[in-house]
Amino acid sequence: MITEADETLLRRAIAIAVRGVAQGDAPYGSLLAGPNGEILAEAHNTVRRDDDITAHPELKLARWAARELDPDTAARTTMYTSCQPCGMCEGGILRSGIGRVVHALSTEQLVALNPDSGAWPPVTTDGPALPAEAGVPISAYYRPARPAEAAR
Numbered sequence: 001m002i003t004e005a006d007e008t009l010l011r012r013a014i015a016i017a018v019r020g021v022a023q024g025d026a027p028y029g030s031l032l033a034g035p036n037g038e039i040l041a042e043a044h045n046t047v048r049r050d051d052d053i054t055a056h057p058e059l060k061l062a063r064w065a066a067r068e069l070d071p072d073t074a075a076r077t078t079m080y081t082s083c084q085p086c087g088m089c090e091g092g093i094l095r096s097g098i099g100r101v102v103h104a105l106s107t108e109q110l111v112a113l114n115p116d117s118g119a120w121p122p123v124t125t126d127g128p129a130l131p132a133e134a135g136v137p138i139s140a141y142y143r144p145a146r147p148a149e150a151a152r
Contacts, residue, residue, distance in 0.1 A: 020044030030057035035076035062092035
């Protein structure tokens with residue numbers, strides 16, 4: 001449920017997007033609000049300026065949250081963003097532990113306004129391949145041998 005307070009913070013995210021455009025950047029803005037609604041961090045899209053395809057504001061804030069917030073606090077934060085996060089940003093948000101995302105435009109609405117934003121070609125993936133070999137470093141990292149097992 002979107003509240004009046006959510007709408008106020010969404011308007012701020014949209015204003016961040018507008019400010020980004022004024023600086024020559026793409027029209028996307030986001031902010032992260034703490035458990036009591038206080039603004040913890042803000043970011044706008046700097047993909048072109050930074051020549052970095054990952055410089056989306058949502059991913060910047062997810063990285064910030066993962067570095068700066070303990071898991072309990074992160075789980076009680078809300079990200080407000082001018083557009084629905086893309087798949088890359090969703091992954092970062094999930095890994096950061098941010099508890100909630102509120103967006104102004106859906107992906108479908110964005111594509112209706114900018115058809116090129118939905119024109120990414122599909123990526124072909126093959127696999128799994130070599131699972132036993134690939135599993136060795138994974139197992140060693142997540143399940144290191146206990147001293148008693150190593151002695152055997």
